[in-house]
Amino acid sequence: MGMFMRNRHGRRMPTLNTASLPDLIFTMLFFFMLVTNMREPSSRLRPDLPASDRLEKAGESSSLHYIYIGMGTDGVQLDEEMVPLSRLTGRLSALSREEPGIEIALAIDRRVEMEVVNRVKQALREAGISVVYYLGDDAEAAR
Amino acid sequence: MFERRIRREVPEINATSTADMAFMLLVFFLLATSMGVKKGIRQELPPAVADSARMAPLQVRERDLLIVRLDAEGGVFVNDEAVDASALKARVKHFVENPSDDSALPEKHVRRLPLLGRVRVTDTHVISLQYDRRTSYDAYFSVSTQLRRAYYELRDSASRRYFRCPLARATAEQQDVLRACYPQRISETMLP
Numbered sequence: 363m364g365m366f367m368r369n370r371h372g373r374r375m376p377t378l379n380t381a382s383l384p385d386l387i388f389t390m391l392f393f394f395m396l397v398t399n400m401r402e403p404s405s406r407l408r409p410d411l412p413a414s415d416r417l418e419k420a421g422e423s424s425s426l427h428y429i430y431i432g433m434g435t436d437g438v439q440l441d442e443e444m445v446p447l448s449r450l451t452g453r454l455s456a457l458s459r460e461e462p463g464i465e466i467a468l469a470i471d472r473r474v475e476m477e478v479v480n481r482v483k484q485a486l487r488e489a490g491i492s493v494v495y496y497l498g499d500d501a502e503a504a505r
Numbered sequence: 506m507f508e509r510r511i512r513r514e515v516p517e518i519n520a521t522s523t524a525d526m527a528f529m530l531l532v533f534f535l536l537a538t539s540m541g542v543k544k545g546i547r548q549e550l551p552p553a554v555a556d557s558a559r560m561a562p563l564q565v566r567e568r569d570l571l572i573v574r575l576d577a578e579g580g581v582f583v584n585d586e587a588v589d590a591s592a593l594k595a596r597v598k599h600f601v602e603n604p605s606d607d608s609a610l611p612e613k614h615v616r617r618l619p620l621l622g623r624v625r626v627t628d629t630h631v632i633s634l635q636y637d638r639r640t641s642y643d644a645y646f647s648v649s650t651q652l653r654r655a656y657y658e659l660r661d662s663a664s665r666r667y668f669r670c671p672l673a674r675a676t677a678e679q680q681d682v683l684r685a686c687y688p689q690r691i692s693e694t695m696l697p
Binding site: 380381383384387388390391394395397398399400401402412414415416417418419420426467468470471472473474475476477478480483484486487488490491492493494495496497498500 | 520521528530531534535537538539540542543544545546548550551552553557636637638639640641642643645646647649652653657672695
């Protein structure tokens, strides 16, 4: 220890006062808590989203759930989990009973046919969910 | 004699580990959150068929109805007449606005709105967006964008006319009034 506390000339190094370090870190913590929102679930489907310039911010992240619809699969991904279309209504109903007032962000591949989209919309309506966001890439600059 | 009071020192709380704790929380938030904001087209879904069957069927007069149909190949038809994607917006704007008070276009009703007073509004118009089961989501999304852009441009020009500022800079109250001026009435159905 002494080896590090003394320099070559034998004088003691002053110790660094770390009393204000917690305050500093807490400030950073609050900054991140305020400017960020909860990360969306990762998707194995990687839908290729369509672009639009008329997009608005998709809801509050706390009440937002995600549905991914990709190409070449029978089911859709609800948050972190693959759900077959036939069981989607049940899962969504359970979800909206647990947390009333949830909103759904739909990340749908641009090549998906509307028949699938319509079935998902029907499931959402039957589950009593009324607000959805069709996610898209922002094309504000490309107008 | 009084007993001498024993002087005790108040023990200090060792706060060295607070920094570690805060670091832990910081790392958690860095991992669990993201900066990017998700954006999308907002839509309010009507209640399920079982509920809406109990409601009286909506009677829409022919002059109030604009049918926008998307076929399986992504072709756009307005009242069975093929239009290209760029002309759609103009058709929708003309339909919703009814600038010359045409009797074949939606009827205007006098409404009393805050900030503006008496305004003539086509608030019974309905745009029926119909698509085929084979229509691609991309085609649907771009038509959906066109429809929203039409409403946006109508509200934007009204904002410049009434409030002398673009819609993006209007206050929340002004934006509510402009929404009431040009209410978005789109109904969506999949053709059997």
